[in-house]
Amino acid sequence: EDQVTQSPEALRLQEGESSSLNCSYTVSGLRGLFWYRQDPGKGPEFLFTLYSAGEEKEKERLKATLTKKESFLHITAPKPEDSATYLCAVLGPTGFQKLVFGTGTRLLVSP
Amino acid sequence: DSGVTQTPKHLITATGQRVTLRCSPRSGDLSVYWYQQSLDQGLQFLIQYYNGEERAKGNILERFSAQQFPDLHSELNLSSLELGDSALYFCASSPGGVNTEAFFGQGTRLTVV
Numbered sequence: 001e002d003q004v005t006q007s008p009e010a011l012r013l014q015e016g017e018s019s020s021l022n023c024s025y026t027v028s029g030l031r032g033l034f035w036y037r038q039d040p041g042k043g044p045e046f047l048f049t050l051y052s053a054g055e056e057k058e059k060e061r062l063k064a065t066l067t068k069k070e071s072f073l074h075i076t077a078p079k080p081e082d083s084a085t086y087l088c089a090v091l092g093p094t095g096f097q098k099l100v101f102g103t104g105t106r107l108l109v110s111p
Numbered sequence: 112d113s114g115v116t117q118t119p120k121h122l123i124t125a126t127g128q129r130v131t132l133r134c135s136p137r138s139g140d141l142s143v144y145w146y147q148q149s150l151d152q153g154l155q156f157l158i159q160y161y162n163g164e165e166r167a168k169g170n171i172l173e174r175f176s177a178q179q180f181p182d183l184h185s186e187l188n189l190s191s192l193e194l195g196d197s198a199l200y201f202c203a204s205s206p207g208g209v210n211t212e213a214f215f216g217q218g219t220r221l222t223v224v
Contacts, residue, residue: 032212034212036215041199041218041220042217042218043113043115043201043203043215043216043217043218044154044201044215045113045215046113046212046213046214046215049212087153087154089154098144098156098159098167098169099144099154099156099213100156101153101154101155102153103152103153104153
């Protein structure tokens with residue numbers, strides 16, 4: 001069964017203090033790894049899709065990387081508006097489009 | 112705005128009752144997915160429809176059912192509601208192709224009292 005583990009569960013940063021979030025996965029035949037951002041009471045907002053080990057994608061202060069066992073979401077010089085829960089999900093070979101989500105990392109950036 | 116519309120935004124109902132949640136996918140998307148998110152668990156996949164047909168099923172209770180209509184909107188029916196069914200219910204849609212990201216609606220917050 002596909003599994004996704006995210007760490008840490010919660011992370012508090014000062015504005016400008018860069019850090020990384022981890023997503024470890026177990027899936028036979030990864031078809032895609034997805035990062036979403038979720039604000040309280042809102043739906044997840046799509047950020048990135050990564051398809052193969054070595055791939056990297058960037059968007060503003062966020063950069064996502066992928067290896068064969070894990071993905072990292074690097075946050076450079078974060079701002080308070082980056083505070084949210086960041087979710088990682090994998091798409092395995094079974095199921096037409098069944099994303100398996102981790103429980104997320106709650107990020108709080110203080111000014 | 113993801114383009115996925117869910118109604119209602121909030122729903123409060125009593126145990127034993129039945130409710131229907133509605134989802135309109137993004138224009139052109141053929142797949143609709145339903146997820147449940149409760150406080151103690153992450154997003155749990157419930158069910159997927161593609162162009163009117165059921166394609167994948169997750170840990171969906173027998174008391175829950177869904178369908179996708181010819182105009183591609185979808186409804187999730189929850190019956191014999193229990194306190195533990197209180198959660199956020201999200202709908203997502205995608206064009207239906209492999210390796211495409213799913214876009215989520217803003218969710219329906221269901222409270223069972």
